[in-house]
Every structure is written in structure tokens, then in C-alpha cells.
Amino acid sequence: MLSLKDVPNHLQTPRPPPNLYEANTPKTNGKAERFIQTALREWAYARAYQNSDQRSAELVNWLHRYNWHRPHSSLKAKTPISRLGLAGNNLLRFHS
Numbered sequence: 145m146l147s148l149k150d151v152p153n154h155l156q157t158p159r160p161p162p163n164l165y166e167a168n169t170p171k172t173n174g175k176a177e178r179f180i181q182t183a184l185r186e187w188a189y190a191r192a193y194q195n196s197d198q199r200s201a202e203l204v205n206w207l208h209r210y211n212w213h214r215p216h217s218s219l220k221a222k223t224p225i226s227r228l229g230l231a232g233n234n235l236l237r238f239h240s
Contacts, residue, residue, distance in 0.1 A: 182210075183206070183210075186206065186210075187199075187202065187203060187206040210224075211223065211224045211225050212225050
């Protein structure tokens, strides 16, 4: 029969309380849910791809447009990158 001294220390510590919110719902994951919905509509299913590799290759380009050029209504028609307040001489401003 096992005793408490046989159980490793990390298993004896009390666990944190369970989350007090409902996981995987738009109410708690609104931003992630909205991003996924937008990605599916504007990238994954926006056009017909020859194969999954072609779709994956386009993801990098879409993410760049999404963050640097696409206006977001939640940001008053600004781009997400504009929230960083980058100065004109910041290297991130010189994106391709």
C-alpha cells in the first residue's frame, strides 16, 4: 500500500481552484473567436487553393495585411500595428 511519503512533492501541493468562467464561448473568448471567423472568411475560404501547402503559404501574407494594412472597426478603422505607436525610425516601420 502506498503512503503519502511515496507521492512526489509536486503532486501533494493543492491545486488552484477551477476556472470560474465558461470556456470556449464567444462571451469569454470574443477576440479569439472573432479573429478565427475573420481568418476563415478572408484567408482560408476566400479563394480556391490548389492544396493545403498553397493555403499555408498564403497565411503569412494574409497575417501581414491583417495586422499592417486592414482597418479594424474595433480600433476606429486603424490597423493593429498602429497601436504600438512606432516612431518613423523604428525598424518595424520598414516592413515589406
